[in-house]
Amino acid sequence: xxxxxxxxxxxxxxxxxxxxxxxxxxxxxxxxxxxxxxxxxxxxxxxxxxxxxxxxxxxxxxxxxxxxxxxxxxxxxxxxxxxxxxxxxxxxxxxxxxxxxxxxxxxxxxxxxxxxxxxxxxxxxxxxxxxxxxxxxxxxxxxxxxxxxxxxxxxxxxxxxxxxxxxxxxxxxxxxxxxxxxxxxxxxxxxxxxxxxxxxxxxxxxxxxxxxxxxxxxxxxxxxxxxxxxxxxxxxxxxxxxxxxxxxxxxxxxxx
Ligand code: NAD
Numbered sequence: 342x343x344x345x346x347x348x349x350x351x352x353x354x355x356x357x358x359x360x361x362x363x364x365x366x367x368x369x370x371x372x373x374x375x376x377x378x379x380x381x382x383x384x385x386x387x388x389x390x391x392x393x394x395x396x397x398x399x400x401x402x403x404x405x406x407x408x409x410x411x412x413x414x415x416x417x418x419x420x421x422x423x424x425x426x427x428x429x430x431x432x433x434x435x436x437x438x439x440x441x442x443x444x445x446x447x448x449x450x451x452x453x454x455x456x457x458x459x460x461x462x463x464x465x466x467x468x469x470x471x472x473x474x475x476x477x478x479x480x481x482x483x484x485x486x487x488x489x490x491x492x493x494x495x496x497x498x499x500x501x502x503x504x505x506x507x508x509x510x511x512x513x514x515x516x517x518x519x520x521x522x523x524x525x526x527x528x529x530x531x532x533x534x535x536x537x538x539x540x541x542x543x544x545x546x547x548x549x550x551x552x553x554x555x556x557x558x559x560x561x562x563x564x565x566x567x568x569x570x571x572x573x574x575x576x577x578x579x580x581x582x583x584x585x586x587x588x589x590x591x592x593x594x595x596x597x
Contacts, residue, residue, distance in 0.1 A: 345373030346572050351424050353417065355379040355404050355461055356431030358387040360529035361478060364560035365428055365567045370394035372568065377417055379404065379431065404431045404457030405449075407464075414464040426571045427465045429458040429501075430478040436490040436535055447493045454497035455504070462508060466517065475512075475519040476570045477505045478563070481586045484523060485593040488544075498523075502582055509580030518579045520570050525586025527558040553588030562587075 352369050356362040357378035367390065369376045375396040380387040381403050391397040398420070402413040417424060432454045435446040458477055465475070482491050483498030501521065508519040526532055526548055533541060548557045566585050569575050 346568065346574075347372040347374035347426075350374045350426060350571070351377075351417075351421055352426035352428065352571065353377040353379060353400075353413075353424055353461075353465060354428040354430055355457065356381070358383040358390065360531060361524065361527060361560050361563045362428070362430040363390060364564040365430065366390055366397060367394055368564040368568050369426070369571065370397050374426070374571075375421065377413075379413065381431070404429075404461055405452035407456075407460045410457075410460040410464050414461075414468060418468050423468050423470050424465050425470055425473050426476070427461065427469070427473070428476045428478065428567060428571075429461055431457050432478065432497075432531070434491070434494045434531055434535055436494065438490050439492050442493070450494055450497050451500075454494075455500045458501050458504060462504075462519075466512060466515075469515070469517055471516040472573075473517045474571050474575070475505075475508060475517065476567055477501050477519070477521040478567075479505070479521040479523045479582065481523045481525045481584055481589060484582065484584070486525070486586075486589060487591040487593055505582065506580045513579065518570075518575075520575070520578060520580065521582045522563060522566050522570070523582050523584045523586070524563045525552070525558050525584075525589050527560060527563060529560065547591075548587075548589075551589060551591045552586070553590065556587060558585065558587060 352374045354366050357366040358380040366376050366378050377400050387399050402409040479501045480498040482495035483502050505521040
């Protein structure tokens with residue numbers, strides 16, 4: 342009989358209706374967790390997951406709005422009482438060259454990627470049990486990959502990485518761990534939607550040549566690491582950034 346690694350655990354995954362978040366929801370559900378799938382717009386996609394996977398509960402909120410995040414956690418508190426795992430996954434990427442700075446787009450990215458992570462973390466912490474795990478989906482952009490036009494996105498993720506370490510430090514006294522995953526290029530709506538078809542094809546060629554593992558990433562590659570961070574298998578891992586990018590070679594820190 343399969344051992345359920347998240348039996349009796351309660352998780353919240355933000356932005357869980359598609360892409361990396363959806364795969365994490367499915368993985369946690371298959372391991373026996375009750376999973377609150379947060380979505381913002383895509384109710385039908387969210388519902389298609391909850392109809393197939395066990396104990397997946399839908400919860401609508403825009404994570405960039407503190408009031409909505411606060412209500413989401415209130416709802417979970419009334420519904421089940423506590424949380425053990427939080428995955429701050431909701432995120433957006435709006436690319437632009439540095440000199441074509443678009444104030445509204447940059448602020449929107451900070452609102453979702455950084456403030457969404459902050460709001461959801463501080464509200465969730467109110468109902469987290471001892472032994473809980475917070476997992477922030479950052480990006481290898483946040484530690485300096487060489488893709489053009491992703492500077493402002495990368496700043497939001499660099500801030501998430503710093504926040505991860507600070508949360509690990511300050512919540513340690515409550516036995517709450519906090520780690521980040523820094524994925525490389527994963528094929529999802531976010532990455533496919535960011536560039537033209539030709540640019541994406543060029544990028545994929547670049548990735549195969551500049552990744553030691555020789556391929557771009559899948560949502561499963563990230564979800565498996567999220568599962569590791571969610572369980573006690575990672576009980577001695579805290580404040581860390583696990584880079585899941587197939588061993589990319591094109592880091593600015595190495596080349597500039
Ligand atoms: P995606 O666009 O498929 O999924 C992002 C999810 O976040 C969507 O479900 C979207 O509706 C949700 N979301 C966006 N704004 C929201 C808001 N305000 N409130 C609630 N939900 C919101 O993208 P993905 O590739 O699955 O990305 C997931 C995370 O992984 C993001 O944080 C992204 O920055 C990060 N990431 C992705 C890659 C990649 O290559 N795909 C690489 C590194 C990091």
